Amino acid sequence: MNRPTENRRDFLRRTMLAAFALPFLTDCRVFAQKSTREILEAIRKNAGDPENCNWCGAAREAPDEISWKTALADEKDAGEPLVIAGTVYEKDGRTPAPNILIYAYHTNAEGFYGRGKGEHPHGKHHGWMLTGKDGRYEFRTIKPAPYPARDTPAHIHFTLTGLRFREYWIDDVWFEGDELITPEIKKKQLSGRGGFNPIVRLERGADGVRRGLRDIRLDY
Numbered sequence: 001m002n003r004p005t006e007n008r009r010d011f012l013r014r015t016m017l018a019a020f021a022l023p024f025l026t027d028c029r030v031f032a033q034k035s036t037r038e039i040l041e042a043i044r045k046n047a048g049d050p051e052n053c054n055w056c057g058a059a060r061e062a063p064d065e066i067s068w069k070t071a072l073a074d075e076k077d078a079g080e081p082l083v084i085a086g087t088v089y090e091k092d093g094r095t096p097a098p099n100i101l102i103y104a105y106h107t108n109a110e111g112f113y114g115r116g117k118g119e120h121p122h123g124k125h126h127g128w129m130l131t132g133k134d135g136r137y138e139f140r141t142i143k144p145a146p147y148p149a150r151d152t153p154a155h156i157h158f159t160l161t162g163l164r165f166r167e168y169w170i171d172d173v174w175f176e177g178d179e180l181i182t183p184e185i186k187k188k189q190l191s192g193r194g195g196f197n198p199i200v201r202l203e204r205g206a207d208g209v210r211r212g213l214r215d216i217r218l219d220y
Contacts, residue, residue: 036130037064039163043101043130048159048167054121055169057103058161061120062128070127072104072141077124079109079142081208084156084173084200086215088135093195093217096135099163100218103128104139106156111145122157143202143210146180153180158194158216165220170194173214176201193219 040062048056073079084104088097105126108114113123120126125144129137146154155172170193174181181199190198195217202210 036066039099040064040066040101040130042163043099043161046161046163046166048161050121055157055159056167057105057122057126057128057159058101058167060103060122060126062101062103066101066128066130068129068132068136069138070129070140072106072125072127072139077108077142079144080210081140082143082202083138083140083209083211084214085136085138085211086213088131088137088160088216088218089195091218091220096131096133097162097218098131098133098135100131100135101128101161102131102137103159103161103167104156106141106144107147107154109142109145111148111154140209143175146178151180151185152189153178153185160194160216160218162218162220165218168193168219170216170219171198173212174199175212195219 044059044062047058050056050060069085088100088102089095090097103126105113105122108123108125113125125141127139129139131137141156144154144156146152153174155174157172158170159167160170161167171190176199196215198214200212200214202212204210
């Protein structure tokens with residue numbers, strides 16, 4: 001069988017394309033092989049300074065291995081069991097955003113952070129999640145109570161940190177039906193950061209756990 005003869009122009013064109021593609025393919029393989037720990041190390045470079053930022057949490061005692069889901073409370077904690085889940089999207093509000101470090105924290109069932117000597121500055125109920133390629137996150141906890149003698153609704157704080165942006169806060173999760181949610185307080189405290197609706201409707205499952213959905217849109 002006769003093999004077609006490759007002319008010089010085709011040979012050079014094929015060689016140049018291969019040379020161009022090689023670095024791209026190598027970078028993809030290297031990125032795919034990066035461990036969660038390596039990704040977190042890169043993300044933490046964008047974490048806020050906890051010494052000068054009381055709401056920052058990306059750099060506060062975060063473990064080296066972080067999943068897309070976690071627990072902020074255990075069975076010993078008083079309070080109503082709660083699960084909050086959602087998807088983090090890119091700025092377009094449609095494309096799932098991977099490798100986003102989410103930090104969440106909230107008060108206990110009495111409205112306190114439970115700070116004590118040697119305890120975490122945000123109390124017991126705090127934790128971290130790292131979104132996968134589908135952008136999903138989920139955490140199990142107890143429903144927090146509002147601060148005593150304050151007009152702020154019960155809430156869960158969130159910060160986001162990524163490979164390409166610094167840690168920033170988004171609107172807290174509030175709970176539909178909270179009597180402290182008024183038009184005045186919404187105008188005063190909700191900024192729109194994080195997109196979608198931060199006021200979550202909770203539905204009780206057959207297992208007695210209340211669940212809510214809080215999708216997030218990146219601002220950067």
